[in-house]
Amino acid sequence: MGIITSYTHIKHNQVSVNGQIVFQSDNSLSLAEFLSEAYKTLDIKYPKFHKMDAQCKLGFLCTEFALKGTTFLPDNYLNKTAIVLSNNASSLDTDRTHQHSIDDKSNYFPSPAVFVYTLPNITIGELAIKHKITGENAFFVSSHFDPTLLINYTESLINNETQAAIVGWVDVDGANYEAFIFLVETSENINKNSIFKPLNISSVITLYNQTKWTH
């Protein structure tokens, strides 16, 4: 049985961990500025962060905040840890950036560093690289945040070899963005700091609506 042991929700330039806002910045900050400020509060040194596109940065931060203070990674085998993400915009935000760089044939300088992010599942790759996770992974593109899809897929993995999973929604489309990531562990392997919510639709919807956003 899957248990949700921690979660992070990011939107409105605020970061909420387990329902409590742990970081917020002025609404006037752009997404890039907000992500940069949120990264600084984590007090980690990971230079590759600055090379990521907005979606990867958002997914990276959301996961880091969810992991912070937990024993999720040391408690679980990395080859049995899955990453299951979803969004609506796929990699459209970065696709546009790339398109703009090749629109003008007289100023044609497509950036390889931008081009590598023109797939949504690169977000999974960045998480896997950072934490050396080698388990199952999947990225779904759907019209809206669909807990049923994510839960069903994660449960099917847990019913096989998967021991733990990083699951959620990471969506960026211009200035519009939202990330909601929850950590799933199996009942045999949960730590005492967990929030202990069973992995089901009701829990995920409750946690998704838990945060009282201040702006």
Add this chain to the structure above:
Amino acid sequence: MDALIEKLKGQIIEQLNLAEVKPEEINPDSPLFGEGLGLDSIDALELIVLLEKHYGIKIQDPKDGKTIFQSLRTMAEYIKSQGKS
């Protein structure tokens, strides 16, 4: 040469999004890849774009990149040798 090296430092930091690196931390003689700045294969492609975009230099043979991008100084020397500084 020193002025060109300083200019390149700024351009590399910007082009490669090295937000945590300050120009004064880059040793012109340190390797750009592996140790030193720790750049990767995508960064190598970005450096090729940088040379073309800012100096109008097209590297014809990718094998030359290994020598040209050995360090900041070898990059600057190559730009000079092409009469593009």
